[in-house]
Amino acid sequence: MxxxxxxxxxxxxxxxxxxxxxxxxxxxxxxxxxIAPQLSAGQARFMDAQAFCFITVREPSGALWSQVLPRVETPQGTYPLLAFGDARTFHFLADTERDARLLAGAGGAAGLVFVDFARGARLRVNGDLDVVDDAVLPGFRSPLGHRLMQLRVAQAYANCPARIVRMALPKE
Structure with a gap:
C-alpha cells in the first residue's frame, strides 16, 4: 500500500x-x-527493560547536547530508569550536578533513544521535557541531589536496527 x-x-x-x-x-x-503520538504497551515494556538510554536536548543557546541517561543508584538502592504516568507521559531522575546541561534544556524538546544491543532493537521517543514536582508521582520523593523530569511524548517509533552493533556478555 x-x-x-x-x-x-x-x-x-x-x-x-x-x-x-x-x-x-x-x-x-x-x-x-x-510514528505514534503515544507509547504502546510493548514500547513501554521495552523502555522499562533498559538500564540506560541516550537523551538529546536543545540548550537555550540552540546547541544540541546528548548524554547517556543511566538508572540512578543511591545508598538506599537503585531507582528504575523510568516511571510511566500514562501512554503519553513518563518520568526519570536527573542528577543536579552531572545532568546540569540536561536540566538547562527543560522547557524544550528532547529526544530519547532506547537500544537493546543484544537483540539489535532501537526505539526513538521525542517530546517536550520539563522539570516537575515530585507530587506528580503520588508517594514519590526524589533522592537527594536529583530532580524529577517529565517527558510528554510527541512521537514514538522503532528505528532501523541496521547500524546497531550486537553485543553479548563475555563468557566466563
Missing amino acids: RIVNGTEAVFHAGEREAHRRFGVEELAREMQGT
Missing part, C-alpha cells in the same frame, strides 16, 4: 530536506504511519 499524503505533519523541515537529499521521500511517506 502506498501512502500518498504529505509528510509535513510528522517530519520537520530538516528531516524533509534529508529525505530529499538521500532520495527517500517516498519511503518517508510510507513510514510516517508508524
Whole structure:
C-alpha cells in the first residue's frame, strides 16, 4: 500500500530536506504511519527493560547536547530508569550536578533513544521535557541531589536496527 499524503505533519523541515537529499521521500511517506503520538504497551515494556538510554536536548543557546541517561543508584538502592504516568507521559531522575546541561534544556524538546544491543532493537521517543514536582508521582520523593523530569511524548517509533552493533556478555 502506498501512502500518498504529505509528510509535513510528522517530519520537520530538516528531516524533509534529508529525505530529499538521500532520495527517500517516498519511503518517508510510507513510514510516517508508524510514528505514534503515544507509547504502546510493548514500547513501554521495552523502555522499562533498559538500564540506560541516550537523551538529546536543545540548550537555550540552540546547541544540541546528548548524554547517556543511566538508572540512578543511591545508598538506599537503585531507582528504575523510568516511571510511566500514562501512554503519553513518563518520568526519570536527573542528577543536579552531572545532568546540569540536561536540566538547562527543560522547557524544550528532547529526544530519547532506547537500544537493546543484544537483540539489535532501537526505539526513538521525542517530546517536550520539563522539570516537575515530585507530587506528580503520588508517594514519590526524589533522592537527594536529583530532580524529577517529565517527558510528554510527541512521537514514538522503532528505528532501523541496521547500524546497531550486537553485543553479548563475555563468557566466563
